[in-house]
Amino acid sequence: MRSSAIHSYLRGPGGRLMGRPGVRSYTTRQYSESDLEFCLATEKDFRQVQSLYNDETDYIPSxxxxxxxxxxxxxxxxKRQDQLIGLCSSHIVDDGQSALMEGMKVAASERGKGAARLIYRHVAELVRARYPEVKKQSFITDPKLNRGGLCVLGKQIGLCSSHIVDDGQSALMEGMKVAASERGKGAARLIYRHVAELVRARYPEVKKQSFITDPKLNRGLCVLGKQFLISLQVPSINVPTLISEVISNMKKRRDEYYEPIPLQPDDVRSIFLNRTVIDTLLPGGRIIQNGAVFKPLESNLDILLKRDIVWRADRKDNTRAVSLGAAPFRDPMGNRVFMIDMFGEDLSAVKNVFLAQLQSLPPLQDNVICLLFVNPSLSPQISEFCINEMGLEKGKQDWDDEYIIEIDILQNVI
Known part of the structure; x- marks a missing residue:
C-alpha cells in the first residue's frame, strides 16, 4: 500500500471508500492493489458482511x-467493482504490543486470486502507521488462509479483522474467511495483506501480529502453543437431565467430582495473572477466546471481561482447569454454536469444568454444536468421555485445531 493511499485512508471520514476508481474485472490472474478498493466497515455494511457467511458456520456476524x-x-x-468480496480486522492488544488479526474472509467466488494477501497487507500497513509501537501480529487461522480471505463490496467473498491489543503493542488478526466458491484464487492473501497494511498505517506503534493457525500452514513460523478441537452435538432440550445422569454415574464409579465455581471479575484477574497458571495451564502463556489470542495482561482481561463470556474454574486456589465459554451464536444452518476454550491438563478437573460450562447453557430449542478446545494431551480422553460416557455424538469438523503464532508486524505470512 502506497503512503499516499494510507494517508487518504486515515483522512477519509465515515468509512468512505478510499481505493482506486476504474477497477477492471479479472477472473484468471492474481489480483493487484489496483483491482481492489478498501474502506472502513460501518453498521450499514452489516447486510453485505452477513452474506459472506450464508453457507458456512462462523461467528463473525454475531x-x-x-x-x-x-x-x-x-x-x-x-471491494471489487463496488461489490464486497472480503474483510479483515485488527485489534491492538497485549498492552499495545500486538496486533490481533481477526475475521479474514473472502467471498467464495473471489478466492484464489490473491485478494486475501492484499487485504491482509493493507490492514498490516495501517496498523504499522497508526500504532508504531506494535511489535507483533497474532491470529488464529486454518490452512485455507494462504488461499482465500477477501471482502469486496457488492458481493461479499471474504472478511478479516484485526484487533489492537496488548496495550497497543500487538495486532490480533481474527476471522479470516473466504466464501467457499472463491477459495484457491489468492483472495485471502490479498485480504490479509490489506488488513496488515492498514494496521501498520493506522497504528504505527504496533510491532507484532498474533493469530491462531493450522499446522498445515507451516512456513517455518514459531508455534507458541496449541489446542485441539473436539466437535460435539449436544441435545439442548435435555441438557440438565443429561448432566445430572453423568454426574450420578461419575459418583457411582467413585470418579473425582466436585462443583466448579463461576468466576467474578476479581477472580478472573487473580487466576489469569497468576504466574503458575500462566506457565502451567495457558498454551504458550496465552489466553485463547473464540479464536483470538491474548497475553495475560490487565488491559486484555479488561477487554475480555466486557464480552459475554462464562468463566469457570475448578477452584480459585491451586487452579487445575479454567475455561471461557462464549455466548452461543446461531449459524446459517440454524444451529446454536457453543465455543468453550478449556485450559489445563488435569483430566478430572477438565471434565468437571466442561460439565459446568454445559450447565451454563440457557434453555435452547435449537440443535447445539459444542466446539470444545482442549490441551492436546487430553484430547483422546475427553473425546472418549463425551462420546462413550455422556452419549454425545461427534459434530462436523468445520473448525480446526488451534496453533498460536506470533510474528513481527512487518512480516507477511500469506
Missing part, C-alpha cells in the same frame, strides 16, 4: 456490531 464499538480495532472491507 460479533460484527460489538467489534465496531471496540477501542483500538479496525475492520477493513475489500
Amino acid at each position: 460479533v460484527y456490531h460489538s467489534w465496531l464499538r471496540e477501542r483500538n480495532r479496525v475492520i477493513i472491507l475489500a
Whole structure:
C-alpha cells in the first residue's frame, strides 16, 4: 500500500471508500492493489458482511456490531467493482504490543486470486502507521488462509479483522474467511495483506501480529502453543437431565467430582495473572477466546471481561482447569454454536469444568454444536468421555485445531 493511499485512508471520514476508481474485472490472474478498493466497515455494511457467511458456520456476524464499538480495532472491507468480496480486522492488544488479526474472509467466488494477501497487507500497513509501537501480529487461522480471505463490496467473498491489543503493542488478526466458491484464487492473501497494511498505517506503534493457525500452514513460523478441537452435538432440550445422569454415574464409579465455581471479575484477574497458571495451564502463556489470542495482561482481561463470556474454574486456589465459554451464536444452518476454550491438563478437573460450562447453557430449542478446545494431551480422553460416557455424538469438523503464532508486524505470512 502506497503512503499516499494510507494517508487518504486515515483522512477519509465515515468509512468512505478510499481505493482506486476504474477497477477492471479479472477472473484468471492474481489480483493487484489496483483491482481492489478498501474502506472502513460501518453498521450499514452489516447486510453485505452477513452474506459472506450464508453457507458456512462462523461467528463473525454475531460479533460484527460489538467489534465496531471496540477501542483500538479496525475492520477493513475489500471491494471489487463496488461489490464486497472480503474483510479483515485488527485489534491492538497485549498492552499495545500486538496486533490481533481477526475475521479474514473472502467471498467464495473471489478466492484464489490473491485478494486475501492484499487485504491482509493493507490492514498490516495501517496498523504499522497508526500504532508504531506494535511489535507483533497474532491470529488464529486454518490452512485455507494462504488461499482465500477477501471482502469486496457488492458481493461479499471474504472478511478479516484485526484487533489492537496488548496495550497497543500487538495486532490480533481474527476471522479470516473466504466464501467457499472463491477459495484457491489468492483472495485471502490479498485480504490479509490489506488488513496488515492498514494496521501498520493506522497504528504505527504496533510491532507484532498474533493469530491462531493450522499446522498445515507451516512456513517455518514459531508455534507458541496449541489446542485441539473436539466437535460435539449436544441435545439442548435435555441438557440438565443429561448432566445430572453423568454426574450420578461419575459418583457411582467413585470418579473425582466436585462443583466448579463461576468466576467474578476479581477472580478472573487473580487466576489469569497468576504466574503458575500462566506457565502451567495457558498454551504458550496465552489466553485463547473464540479464536483470538491474548497475553495475560490487565488491559486484555479488561477487554475480555466486557464480552459475554462464562468463566469457570475448578477452584480459585491451586487452579487445575479454567475455561471461557462464549455466548452461543446461531449459524446459517440454524444451529446454536457453543465455543468453550478449556485450559489445563488435569483430566478430572477438565471434565468437571466442561460439565459446568454445559450447565451454563440457557434453555435452547435449537440443535447445539459444542466446539470444545482442549490441551492436546487430553484430547483422546475427553473425546472418549463425551462420546462413550455422556452419549454425545461427534459434530462436523468445520473448525480446526488451534496453533498460536506470533510474528513481527512487518512480516507477511500469506
